[in-house]
Amino acid sequence: MRSMDQSPGSPPEHTKGYRALVVDDEVPLAEVVASYLEREQFEVVVSDAGANAIAVARELDPDVVILDIGLPGMDGFEVCRQLRTFSDAYVVMLTARDTELDTVLGLTVGADDYITKPFSPRELVARIRAMLRRPRILQTASHDSGQEATPPRRFGALSIDVAARAVHIGEEPILLTRTEFDILEALSGRPGVVLSRRQLLEIVRDGPWVGNEHLVDVHIGHLRRKIGDDAARPRYIATIRGVGYRMGSGQ
Incomplete structure (x- = not known):
């Protein structure tokens, strides 16, 4: 070592x-x-x-x-x-x-x-x-700014605390990988807006993406399983065929 x-x-x-x-x-x-x-x-x-x-x-x-x-x-x-x-x-x-x-x-x-x-x-x-x-x-934003933390983003039972990087369904904590959380943060920060696969990858990676854009589909699949979302009847993350993904209303 x-x-x-x-x-x-x-x-x-x-x-x-x-x-x-x-x-x-x-x-x-x-x-x-x-x-x-x-x-x-x-x-x-x-x-x-x-x-x-x-x-x-x-x-x-x-x-x-x-x-x-x-x-x-x-x-x-x-x-x-x-x-x-x-x-x-x-x-x-x-x-x-x-x-x-x-x-x-x-x-x-x-x-x-x-x-x-x-x-x-x-x-x-x-x-x-x-x-x-x-x-x-x-x-840096959550610890050094001296400002009060922003409240969690809520979509029905789904709660996303960006500052704490914590996700809950009701009272149950959901363990996500860092990339899964970053994708969820990107979507939840723009509710109702459709983001293409490339846009999601570039937001998460903070720069141009060169590679297979469909890799994001695997991460979305993991996210859906962990938060109990059904792709056929989504409560949280909707697939927009041929375009990308959108954060639903949570209702």
């Missing part, structure tokens, strides 16, 4: 204090990824095995996990499944095959993004920065 190298100079504010776990049995590649993240002042730990990565994640409580699918023994899909039982870290999956099946499987077990090998470490870091930017802005 490897921890963050202290480097001179002022750390970038947008990544200062974040923790990253890099999981890949290709040690040279993992070290390259770690070095790029360390330049951004991430605290970085590297693991080359799935079972070890689970134990490290429990101790480290990372903000982001860069996870290779093709690990020996416990593969990346199983690692991600187990991570999701105790962590809401962003998960970026690394795959040697650019196949829709790998992508869908990764998202189904709770990954937030994927990137195909070979890849540019700079592109990977840019994606990670974009994912982390929104939660950091929300934390």
